[in-house]
Amino acid sequence: MSTGPGDRAGAGRLARARRRAAAVLMGTGRKSWFILVIVLAWWLITAAGWVDPYKLPSPGDVIATLGTLFTERALFADLIATVLRLVEGWAIGVVAGVLLGILTGTSRLLEDGIRPVIAGLQAVPTIAFLPLAILWLGFDGSAVLAITAFGTFKPMALATYGAMHQIPPTLLMAGRALGARGLFMQRTLIFPAIVPNLVTGLKMGWSFAWRALMAAEIVVTGAAGLGGVLELGREIGAIDVVMAVILVILVVGIATEQLFFTRLERWVNRRWGLVGAR
Amino acid sequence: MSTGPGDRAGAGRLARARRRAAAVLMGTGRKSWFILVIVLAWWLITAAGWVDPYKLPSPGDVIATLGTLFTERALFADLIATVLRLVEGWAIGVVAGVLLGILTGTSRLLEDGIRPVIAGLQAVPTIAFLPLAILWLGFDGSAVLAITAFGTFKPMALATYGAMHQIPPTLLMAGRALGARGLFMQRTLIFPAIVPNLVTGLKMGWSFAWRALMAAEIVVTGAAGLGGVLELGREIGAIDVVMAVILVILVVGIATEQLFFTRLERWVNRRWGLVGAR
Amino acid sequence: MEQPAVRVSGACKTYERSDHAALLPTSFDVARGEFVSLVGPSGCGKSTLLGMIAGLLIPDAGSIEALGVPVTGPGDGRAIVFQDAALFPWLTVFHNVEYGLRAHGVPKAERRERVEDALRLVHLDDVADRHPYELSGGMRQRASIARALVMRPEILLMDEPFSALDAQTRTILTDELQRIWLETRPAVVFVTHNLIEAAFLSDTVHLLSSGPGRIVKTYEVDIPRPRDEADPALLGLRHDMLDRLRAEVDDAVLRRAQAAEVTAL
C-alpha cells in the first residue's frame, strides 16, 4: 500500500490527464445529446411522412438548401455582411452604453433623470424607431447600424447602472481613501470593478443587437444580409430557406457564445478572482 | 440644548414626515427633469423650424395625432388588446421557462444538453420563427401568442439556470440535511430561493416579449393591436402616428416598470431580506 | 462496550478537480451524549469531515457509521448547524424550524407543538413570526439551532456556528449552548477556530493539522460542568493547544507557499 511520494505524484498527474481527456469527450457528449435527439426526432417525423413537407421540410432538404445557398449563391457574403454590421453596431452600442452608464451613474441627479427614460425606451422594440432612423439618418446603412447600436445601447446602459450598484462599498471607500477621484476613479476603479457584471450585459446586448439588426435588415436592405434572405424566403414561401437561415443564425449564435463569450467570461472571472485559484 | 426624550422623539417624527414629503416631491422632480429637457428641446427645434416637419413633427402634432387615434381610431382597444396578449404570452413564457429551468437545472445531464440549445436559440431573433409559427399554428392570434411566449421563454429559462447556480450551497445542504428531496425540494427550497434573481429575469423577459409581440403583430394583422397601428403609420408614411405609438409604448413601459416591476422587486427584496430590516 | 453515536474509520476525501487531499484518512469515535470539538487551521478539512458525517459528502475511502448504521446520505438522527445559519430567508422563524418536520411528513398539530418547544428552548418563542432579516446574528444562530433540535437528533453537527458573531454575542451563545446541551444531551461534533470555546464546551477536542488534514492530537477535558469560561484550567489548556497549533501553522505556511509556487508556474 505504500508508494513513494514521487510515484504518487506521477500517478496523480497521469490520472488527471486521463480524467481531463475523458472529461472533454464526455463534455461534448453531454452537451450535444439533446441536439441529436431533436435532429433525430425531426428526421423521423419527416421521413415517416407524418407532416406535410410544405410545413416541415426534412433535415436533409434543409441541409441541401443550405448547401445550395452557400455554394451557388452568395449566402456567405450575406453572412459576412450581417456579422460585420452586427459587430460594428454592437460595439458602438456597448461603448456608448457603458460610457453613458458610468458618466451618469456617478451622479444621483443624472442617474435619476436618465435611467427611467432608458428603462422606458428599453420597453419600446427598436424596430419602432426604424422609420425615424431612415428619415433622419438616410438609407445608406447608417440607419441599420444606428438601429443595431441603439438596440444594444439601452441594455448596456442599464447593465452598467446595475453593475455600478454592485461595486462593494469598501472598494469605493478604499479608492477614495487612497486619493482617487473624478476621471481617475472612473477609469481605474469604477470601470474595472464593473467589468465582471458587464460581461453578462454584453451577452444580453448581443442578443438585442441581433433582434434589432434582423428587423432592420428585413425592412431596409432588401436582399443584402441574412435578414434580406430570410425575408425573401418568406415572401416566396420557401420554408426550407427560412429554416436554413435560422440554422445559420443558430450556429453563429452558438459559436459566438462558445468561442467568444464563454472564454471572455472565464478569463474575466479568473482575472477578477471570481473563482477560486483553481 | 436639553430637550426631554418625548419632545425629541416627537420632533424627530415630524422632521421625518417632512423629509419624506420633500423626498417624494424631490423624487418626482429628480426623475422627470430629463424628460422635460428632452420635450423642451424637441419643442424648440420644431417651433424654430430647424427641421423639416415631415422628418420631425412637433410635440403638439404628435399629441393631437394621439388624441385623434384614441378618439377616432379606437387606439385604446388596440392598446388593451396588445397588453392582454403581452401579459398572456409573457406569463406562459415565464411559467414554461421557469419550470423547464428548474426541472432540467437539477440534473447536470439535462442542463448540459438543453442549456446550450436554449442559449443558441436565444441568439435567433424570435421573428425568424414567425413563418413557422404561422404555418404550424395558423395565421391568427395563436401564432402571435406562441411567438410572444417563445420570446419570453428563452431568457426566462436562461435566467432560471443562472439563478440556480447562485443559490448559496449551504441553503441546499441545509435542505438536504433536513430531509428535503425531489419535488418537495424543488417546490419548497429551489423555487423560493431563486425568486429574487428571477425578478430581474422577469423584466428581461418582458422586454423580449414586447419585441416578439410587436414583430408578430406587424405581420399577423387580423386582430387589433398597437403593432398594427405602428405598421399603419409606417405604411402610409405618417411619422406622427409612428411617434404617437412609440409614445404609448413608452408610457406603458414606464408605467409597468414603476407600478409593477419596481414594487415587485421591492417586495421580494424585503421579504427575502436582501435589504436591511429598515 | 456501548455502540458509539458516530464512528469515523479511515474516512478521507479528495475533491474533484483538486490535486491534493482535503482530508487524509481519519478515524475517531463519538460516544452517545459526548461533546467533541474539531479544531484546526483554515482549510484543514474540518467542514469536509463534518459534511461526511452529515451524509452530504461521500468519503473516497473508509467508512462512517452513525448510530451503528453506515452513512449513505443525510438521515434521521443527525442534524447540522452552519456558520452562516443558512436559514431560508423567505420563511418566518416558525416555518424555518418547521421545515424539516414538513419534509418528513410530520402531521401539522405535532409540528406546531414541536416547533414551539424548540423555540422556547432557544428563547425565540416571541419572534416566531419574524423573517430572518429581522433577526440579529445571534438570534439567527439560535433559530438555526432550533431548526436542528426540533428534529430531536441524537447527533448534532455544528460547523463554526458562532464564528460570524461578535465576541459578546458569541460568549452568550456559548453559555446557552452548554445549557441546551445539558438539557437535551445529543452527541455533538463541534467545529471551531476558537480554542477557549472548544475547551469550554467539549469532553474531547481533536486538533487537526493543516494542508491535507489529519488528527494530530487529542485532548480530554475533565472539568466538571457547568463550567466557567474564566477557569484557569481552561486558559491553560487553550495555551497548550495554541502552541501546538502555531507549530502546525508554521509547518503549513511553508507547505502552502511551496504549493503556491507550483500553482503559479
Place this chain on the structure above:
Amino acid sequence: MEQPAVRVSGACKTYERSDHAALLPTSFDVARGEFVSLVGPSGCGKSTLLGMIAGLLIPDAGSIEALGVPVTGPGDGRAIVFQDAALFPWLTVFHNVEYGLRAHGVPKAERRERVEDALRLVHLDDVADRHPYELSGGMRQRASIARALVMRPEILLMDEPFSALDAQTRTILTDELQRIWLETRPAVVFVTHNLIEAAFLSDTVHLLSSGPGRIVKTYEVDIPRPRDEADPALLGLRHDMLDRLRAEVDDAVLRRAQAAEVTAL
C-alpha cells in the same frame, strides 16, 4: 503640549433614513505614534467613527482634526485598512499597493521603490505579481496593510483588519503588526472585537457602549513592548473588559428588543 495626531471633539452621526443615532457625541485624542483601540459590541458605531476620521463620512456635529487640520475628506497622512482587505481584484499585489501613489501622481521610479519597500516590510515581496485571488486571507491583509503603509501615513486606521482570518493566522498577523508598528510608528486607531488583540497591541483601549455608541470606559495598557500574548496582565485586562462589555450587551439586548418590537408593529 504636542499637537495630537487625531482629535475627535464631540463628533456624532445619524445616518440618513435611520431614526436613531449611529454614534452619540464622542471625544478623544490620539497622540502621535500612539496605538489606540476601539472595542465594543456590533453596531455600536466603531466603523462610523473610523470612517469619519478617514474623511469618508462627515460628522453631523462636532469636529475632527487630523495633524491639526480639520478633516473635510480623505487626505494625505491618513490611510485605512478594512476587514475584507478591499484589494482591487483586477490588479496584482504590486499594482494594488501602487494605486494610491498613482492617484497622487508620484513618478514611476519612486513608485516602484516605495512599493517594493512596503512589500518587503509585510513579507510579500515574492508574491508581488500575484492577483488577490491567488493569496490566502492573511496574505491579503498584509497586502492591504502594505497599500496603506506605502502612503507613509502618520495616522493608520484599521477596521477589524484580522477578524475574517482564522485564529492561527490572526495570531501571527497580530505579532507582525506589533513589529511593523514598532518599525514605522504611525498613530493607529484600531477597531476590533477581540479583547486580547486590543490589550496586546494598544497603549489605550476605548470601550464603546452598544446601541447609539459612546465611550463608556478607557483603559491604559502600561505593559512594555514587545509584549507576549500569554502575559497574565493582558489576560487580566481582558477579563475586566469582558465583564464590563457583558454588562453593556445585556443592557443593549434589552434596548434592542424594545426597538425591535416598535419596528415590528
Place this chain on the structure above:
Amino acid sequence: GGPTGPADAVRVGFFLNVTHGPALLAVAGEFTSALAGLPVEEQVFASGPEEVSALLGGSLDAGYLGPGPYVLAEGRAPGRLRLLAGVVTGGQSMVARTGSGIRSVADLAGRTVAVPAHGNTQDLTLRLLLDRAGLRAADQGGAVEVVPVKNAALSEAMRQGVVDAALAPAPYGERLVADGLAAPVPAIDAEIAAWRLPATVLVVTEEFARANPAATRALVDANARAVRRAQADPASVARLFNAMLAEATGKKIPERVLRESLESMRATTAIAPGAMALMVRSAERSGYSGGPVPASALVPRPG
C-alpha cells in the same frame, strides 16, 4: 436636405418584384452605362414607405415605386418628388378563396379581403372598387374587412381561410391560383383594367432634378429603353427576375406563374389621364392622405 449642387452619382431604388421588371432590366443593362456621366448606385427596397423615407430623407435620388406610396408622399410633403414617367400598368389581380363564391365586387360585402399593406397601390385600388359598388371598408364603417397581409403570409392566410379574397400584386395572385388555393375573379380584374392604373412609376427628388437636369433626362431615356425592351421581350424580364431571386435565395418562381403574371401587366411609360387622380381620391377618402396633393404632381414632368 442633402447637397444642392450637382450630384456625383445617381442613387436609384427599386424592388425585387415582377412589377418592377423594366427597373430590373434598367439596373442590369440600361444603367450600366452611366447616366449623363454620373455613376449609378442601386438600392434594393422591400417596401414603398422605406423608399419614400429614403427619397425624402435625402439618401436616394430616384426610385421605382407604386403610385400609392407616391401620392401619399405628395400629400404629406408636397412638391418634394417629381413624377418622371410610367413604368408598368396592371400587375394586380383579384383572387378569391376556392369555394368562397366571390364573382363580383358586390360579393365582397361581409367578406375579408387582403391587400399587401395600408395605403399601397392594391389597398387604394380595392377602395376604389368598393366605392364604385357602393360598399365601404370596415375601418370606414362599412361591411368589407380590408386587412393588410404581407405577401409572405398570404398563401397561409388563404389556406387557413382567414381571408376570403385578396387583391394581390403579381406574381402572388397567380401563385395562389397555381397552388389551387384561389381562383381568379375576371369580372373584378376587368373593372380594374379599365382604369389603366399604374403598378410602378419612376420618380426623382425635385432637388436632384433641378440640380442635375441632364442626368434626369438620361434617367427618363434609360427608363424608356428598358420599358421598350420589357414590352418586346417579357421572357427576358422573367429570366432576369428569377436569376436575381435565385442569387439571393437559391429558389425560383415557376416559369408558368411568371408568364401569367407578366401577361397581367403592360410595360409603358405612359400614365393614363385621370389614373393618378383616382389614386389620390382613394387615398383622401380612406383617410390615409396627410394633405391635398398638388395637381401638378399627377402628370409626368420628364423635363
